Amino acid sequence: MYIYDEIDQKLVEQRVAQFRGQTQRFLNGQLTEDEFRVLRLQNGLYIQRHAPMLRVAIPYGMLTSKQLRTLAYVARRWDRGYAHLTTRQNIQFNWPRLEDVPEILAKLATVQMHAIQTSGNCIRNTTTDHFAGVAHDEIINPLIWCEIIRQWSMLHPEFAFLPRKFKIAVSGAEVDRAAIGVHDIGLQAIEQDGVFGFMCFVGGGLGRTPIIGKLINPFVAWHDLLTYLQATLRVYNLHGRRDNKYKARIKILVKDLTPEVFAQQVNDQWALIKGGADTVTEEFVSSIANKFSWPTYETVSENDNAVMAHHLTTNTAFARWFRTNVHHHKVSGYSAVTVSLKATGSPPGDMTADQMEVLAEMADSYGFGELRVSHEQNIILPDVKTEALYALWQELNVLNLATPNIGLITNIIACPGGDYCSLANAVSIPVATAIQERFDDLDYVHEIGELDLNLSGCMNSCGHHHVGHIGILGVDKAGEEWYQITIGGRQSGALHLDKKSSQDNDERSRCGASAAIGRVIGPSFAREQVPDVISRLIQTYLTLRESESERFIDVVDRVGIEPFKKDVYADPLLSKYSNLVRESNV
Amino acid sequence: MSERNMNLIRGGQLEVNHVQCFGVAHEKAWSVPPDESNWMVTLDTWFEHQLSLSNRQFPIAILIPSDAEFDDDSNQQIKELCQANIAFIAIDFPTYTDGRGYSLAQLLRNVYGWTGELRAVGDVMIDTVYYLARCGFDSFLVKQGHNAQLALEALSTFTDTYQKSYRQPIQKLS
Numbered sequence: 001m002y003i004y005d006e007i008d009q010k011l012v013e014q015r016v017a018q019f020r021g022q023t024q025r026f027l028n029g030q031l032t033e034d035e036f037r038v039l040r041l042q043n044g045l046y047i048q049r050h051a052p053m054l055r056v057a058i059p060y061g062m063l064t065s066k067q068l069r070t071l072a073y074v075a076r077r078w079d080r081g082y083a084h085l086t087t088r089q090n091i092q093f094n095w096p097r098l099e100d101v102p103e104i105l106a107k108l109a110t111v112q113m114h115a116i117q118t119s120g121n122c123i124r125n126t127t128t129d130h131f132a133g134v135a136h137d138e139i140i141n142p143l144i145w146c147e148i149i150r151q152w153s154m155l156h157p158e159f160a161f162l163p164r165k166f167k168i169a170v171s172g173a174e175v176d177r178a179a180i181g182v183h184d185i186g187l188q189a190i191e192q193d194g195v196f197g198f199m200c201f202v203g204g205g206l207g208r209t210p211i212i213g214k215l216i217n218p219f220v221a222w223h224d225l226l227t228y229l230q231a232t233l234r235v236y237n238l239h240g241r242r243d244n245k246y247k248a249r250i251k252i253l254v255k256d257l258t259p260e261v262f263a264q265q266v267n268d269q270w271a272l273i274k275g276g277a278d279t280v281t282e283e284f285v286s287s288i289a290n291k292f293s294w295p296t297y298e299t300v301s302e303n304d305n306a307v308m309a310h311h312l313t314t315n316t317a318f319a320r321w322f323r324t325n326v327h328h329h330k331v332s333g334y335s336a337v338t339v340s341l342k343a344t345g346s347p348p349g350d351m352t353a354d355q356m357e358v359l360a361e362m363a364d365s366y367g368f369g370e371l372r373v374s375h376e377q378n379i380i381l382p383d384v385k386t387e388a389l390y391a392l393w394q395e396l397n398v399l400n401l402a403t404p405n406i407g408l409i410t411n412i413i414a415c416p417g418g419d420y421c422s423l424a425n426a427v428s429i430p431v432a433t434a435i436q437e438r439f440d441d442l443d444y445v446h447e448i449g450e451l452d453l454n455l456s457g458c459m460n461s462c463g464h465h466h467v468g469h470i471g472i473l474g475v476d477k478a479g480e481e482w483y484q485i486t487i488g489g490r491q492s493g494a495l496h497l498d499k500k501s502s503q504d505n506d507e508r509s510r511c512g513a514s515a516a517i518g519r520v521i522g523p524s525f526a527r528e529q530v531p532d533v534i535s536r537l538i539q540t541y542l543t544l545r546e547s548e549s550e551r552f553i554d555v556v557d558r559v560g561i562e563p564f565k566k567d568v569y570a571d572p573l574l575s576k577y578s579n580l581v582r583e584s585n586v
Numbered sequence: 587m588s589e590r591n592m593n594l595i596r597g598g599q600l601e602v603n604h605v606q607c608f609g610v611a612h613e614k615a616w617s618v619p620p621d622e623s624n625w626m627v628t629l630d631t632w633f634e635h636q637l638s639l640s641n642r643q644f645p646i647a648i649l650i651p652s653d654a655e656f657d658d659d660s661n662q663q664i665k666e667l668c669q670a671n672i673a674f675i676a677i678d679f680p681t682y683t684d685g686r687g688y689s690l691a692q693l694l695r696n697v698y699g700w701t702g703e704l705r706a707v708g709d710v711m712i713d714t715v716y717y718l719a720r721c722g723f724d725s726f727l728v729k730q731g732h733n734a735q736l737a738l739e740a741l742s743t744f745t746d747t748y749q750k751s752y753r754q755p756i757q758k759l760s
Contacts, residue, residue, distance in 0.1 A: 007746040014744045022713060030731075038683055039713055121683065151748040157720035158692055158752070161685025230751075237689045272697050277751035 001064050001370055002147050002292050004112045011155065012109045015116055019043045020102035027099070042122055042160065044090075044115025045101055048422050054093045054101060055118040056108060057125040058373050060132060060146035060170075061089040061380075065360035065369040070111045072356035078104050083356075084416055085341065085349040085377040087464050088167065089127045090118055094420050116154060121162045121248075123153035123233070128170045129177040130374035134382045136330045139189040140196055142172030144289050145225070148280065151288075152226050159233045163240035164248035166233070167205075170198075176492040179375065180204070181212045181515025182467055184250045185232065190219065197221040202232060202262070203254030206461035210517045211251045214259040216266060222285075224270075226278040231270035235262070295368040295383050300333025311390045318393050320446060321404040326389060335386045339379040339396060340403040340411065344436035347429040348414040348455075349377030358399060366392050375464075376413055378406065409451045409538070410436045413464060417457030417474065418481070424457030426474025426481035431455060431530055438531035448538055450551045452491065467491040469553040470537060471518045472530065482524035485533055487564055488556040489518025521565045525574065533568055540567040593734040595715065595741075596703075596725040598756065600734050603727055605673075607649055619646070626676060629654055633663055636670075645673040649707070652678055652686045656693055664698050674703035674725070682709040688721045695722035696751075712737045716744065719755035 004012075019039075026036040044055040056071070071091060075083050078100050079093045086092055096104060105115060118125055126149045128142040129135060149168060153159075159166070169183040180186025186201035197219045204213025220228045236250045239257075254262045312319045327336040339359060342348050351359075359379055363371045366388055372380035384392055396402035405411045412435060415421065417428025432455055439445050454468030458475075465471030471486035492515050525533055541552045544559060556564070568574055594603040607626045608619040618635050619625035626647035632639055639646050648667060656664055667675070675694060677687040687706065694700040705725040706718045715726050715737050728734040741755045 010746055011744060011748075018713075018743050025712075030733075035682075035711065035713075121685075154748060155717075155744065156749060157717040158688045159685070160717055161683050161688070234689050234692070237685055242684060242686075273751065278749060 001062060002059075002143070002288075005291060008151075009109075009112065012112070012114045012116070013106075015043075015114065015155070016102060016105045016109050019105060023098065023102050038120055038161075040101075041120035042117055043101075043105070044118035045098070046119060048094065048420060051095045052098050052101065053420070054096050054104065054115060055086065055090050056093070056113060056115045057118050058089050058091055058113075059150050060126055060128045060143060061130050061372045061374065062132075062143065063371045063373060064111075065363040065371070067111045067113055068356050068360040068363070068371060070107065070113070072353040072360070074104055074107060075353040075356070081354075082350055082352045084347070084420075085351060085373050085379075087375050087377060087413060087415070087462060088125060089130075089373050089375055090125055091351075091373070092416070094416070119165075120160075121164050121166075122160050123156060123162075123166045123168065126150055126153065126168045126170060127178060127183075127375060129173055130372045130376070130378075130380050131177065131327060131336055131382070132172060132372070134329050134331075134334075134336050135173045135177075136328045137174040138172050138330065139174065139191060140172045140222075141289075142170045142178075142189070143292065144285065145172065145187075145189075145222075146170050147288050147292075148226070148285070149229070152229070152278070158230075159237055162233070162237055163242045164245070164250075166236070166250065168229075176514070179464075179467065179491040179515065181492060182206055182210075182464070183213065185229065186213045187225075192219050195221055198225060200228065200232075202266075203249075203251040203259070204515070205249050205251045206464055206466045207249070208246055208459050209249075209251065210461070210466040211255065212515050212517065213251075214254055214262075216254075216259060216263045223280045223282075224274060226280055227273045227276060228266070228270055230273060230278060231266050234269050235265045239265070295370070297331045297334060297383070298385075300385060300387070308386065308390070317397070317404070318390060320442060321393055321397075321402050322389065323446070324404045324406045324408060325402070329383070329386075331383075333386055335384050335389060337381045337384050337389070337392065338374070338406045339381060339401050340405055341378050341401075342405055342411045342436070343400050343403045344410065344440060345433055347416070348412050348432050351379070355399070355401065359401075362392065362395065376406075376411065378411070404442065405445060407450045407452075408445050409448055409453050409470075409534075410439050410445055412436065412453050412455055413468065414455040415457050415460075415462035417455075421457060421462075423460055424474060425459075425476035426457050426483065426527070428455050428457045428463060428474065431472065431474075431483065431527060434528075434531045435534055438535060447548075448542070448552070449548065451553075452489075453534075454489070464491065465489070466517045467515060468518060469551075469556070470534065475524055477524070481527055483527060483530050484524045485521050485530075485537075485568075486518030487521060487537065487561055488516060488553065490514065490516040490553055519561050521561055522569055529574060532571075532574060536568045536571055536574065537564055540564050593728045593730075593732075594725065595728065595734060595738050596705075598738075600738060605647055626673075629667075632667065636663075636666070640670045640672070642671075645671050647673040647676060647705075649676045649678060650687075650690060652680055652684050652690070652708075654690060656690065656698075664694075668694065668698040668700040672702070674705055675700060676705040676707045676727075677723075679706060679708035679710055679714075682711050682714050684709075688717065691718070691722040692752075695753075710737075712740050715740050716755055720747065720749075720752045722753065 025031040046053040084092045132142045168185045169178040171178040172189045182204045187198040200217040201213030202216040367383040412432045414428040418424035452469045454465045455472040456463035456465040467489040473484045592600040594601045604624040623644045706723045707727045728737045
């Protein structure tokens with residue numbers, strides 16, 4: 001865990017003081033609504049359907065047990081006892097009062113947390129692999145590089161008022177688990193001639209115009225990273241469109257200029273600052289690395305394999321969980337565990353204050369007091385001794401936190417939707433629940449295998465539906481909720497389950513280009529039809545797959561969307577309603 | 587002048603602003619303002635009348651719009667501007683959320699070598715002067731309705747910084 005030094009601490013405290021003053025001026029009528037709007041957004045505060053919503057950063061997904069306990073305290077004292085994990089490693093409180101927000105931020109600052117730049121047209125929280133630091137396939141440790149980017153981007157004087165929001169993701173491993181292809185800047189660590197650096201993808205993003213990032217620079221050496229980012233942002237700040245909110249993201253600029261011209265403009269700007277004061281030095285990298293408290297792993301003997309094997313053969317429920325929720329660790333004798341926040345019936349990614357406290361306790365007793373949050377809206381216990389897995393599973397199971405569905409259809413990634421969000425066209429949570437209820441047979445869910453199902457309540461795509469193997473988008477038609485289905489999307493080439501990945505997959509997953517945007521299968525459906533549509537898609541898949549290792553997404557890749565489309569719309573039950581809706585482009 | 591009009595932060599203190607921008611409201615017969623103090627012209631006017639404007643007894647100030655392009659076409663002219671005998675350069679913020687002026691300021695300071703006064707005008711707020719100052723502005727015409735004294739104090743909102751290539755906010759005018 002990165003531990004703040006005096007300067008880090010002072011900056012978040014001074015930011016709280018600044019926002020306290022701004023809130024006061026707004027409440028006193030000295031700041032207009034318009035003037036205050038952007039200032040509050042840059043401190044994570046939205047005005048939502050029911051109340052303000054406060055989005056707190058969990059920088060690169062890393063959290064301590066102490067911080068999680070404080071989040072529980074905030075949820076109880078100022079909210080309604082729960083919070084929501086977002087798809088960008090942030091956590092949201094849905095019911096704070098505007099007047100209380102400075103106090104909440106002050107409380108968070110005491111545990112080295114903040115809400116700075118979690119919204120607004122600025123550089124947002126940098127995200128990474130949820131197994132960062134413990135993954136077995138890392139080229140570099142992305143935590144250090146994310147912290148370097150965090151510091152560089154935080155309170156950045158030049159890039160606080162960009163044309164639109166700006167999101168950076170970093171992958172330090174061979175397999176991209178950070179979805180770098182769908183970020184404004186996606187950085188993939190690579191090594192070249194004994195020096196490491198980053199492949200730099202620019203202009204990826206979802207929303208109204210989903211685009212996969214383009215490779216703008218195949219190798220930016222590590223010491224040049226910040227000046228290269230600065231040059232990229234400067235080109236965007238000066239030339240990104242400001243006349244139309246829907247064309248303001250950097251992806252439109254890259255597209256309009258062409259990736260080649262854009263890259264040239266970045267190089268021109270870069271030439272002016274390359275080697276300058278923001279060049280990263282070895283000394284600086286060490287100083288950042290030294291501010292992390294790194295886990296002190298024990299040398300664990302693997303003698304207890306017999307005990308584990310016994311549990312795995314005699315306890316089906318444990319074996320299922322082991323298969324989906326336990327992940328390979330870089331240190332022998334340790335495992336990373338995903339705690340599923342996707343139990344049927346609870347809103348995807350929601351966590352109660354009680355759960356936060358229990359998980360904080362587990363992070364202490366089963367690890368080094370650290371946790372991660374994933375962009376798939378789950379919690380990771382990153383350093384569990386493999387021999388303790390059975391005991392941990394038993395504890396989690398009692399608390400309904402051991403749903404064995406990571407990487408499977410019921411691990412639904414979803415935004416809060418119309419129940420909370422004022423932007424949404426349709427609800428998300430009840431649809432997610434209906435799908436989970438439909439797929440309540442765990443044997444069947446495991447038989448289906450790896451499948452990302454993503455659900456967004458509107459075009460803003462907070463549920464990343466474009467990159468779901470199956471994506472569901474809520475749309476509004478004449479005041480009614482309808483749902484559009486896409487298939488064939490992919491956040492990266494990463495394989496969650498199948499360690500037998502082909503060489504081909506490995507190659508693809510090394511670059512952000514392996515992300516893909518799903519294709520719409522046809523006219524939208526009514527809410528109550530959605531589970532039937534998903535069932536139909538799955539039946540088609542199971543009929544078409546050549547072997548169990550051929551995933552849903554692989555079949556879509558192989559045969560295209562037509563067979564799926566045909567089956568869905570040939571189903572009289574489904575076509576009956578969907579025929580009422582003729583707009584094929586919605 | 588009443589204290590209310592002391593809305594120009596310059597050299598670390600508050601002043602009354604006397605500079606006005608020469609524009610359509612002025613005498614049509616003149617293409618440039620008379621050689622008197624406190625006149626500012628737009629960048630386009632400067633480009634058009636560079637010769638006469640650079641030889642004044644009372645140096646002129648130049649107003650750069652937020653959508654100015656510092657590209658191959660204007661590169662040489664901007665270089666010359668930064669070497670010319672002018673009072674100061676101002677960059678306009680049509681709204682405070684238009685952040686182009688921050689990058690323009692960086693280019694003027696670090697690429698074109700402008701060492702004179704750089705003024706932020708337009709939608710300049712208590713809440714933006716700190717970042718403006720770090721990007722190279724050293725004078726600020728604070729918008730109506732914003733307390734200029736508070737804006738002056740806001741230059742010390744943060745006592746430390748992460749980004750190494752941007753200056754500290756408090757700079758004395760040379």
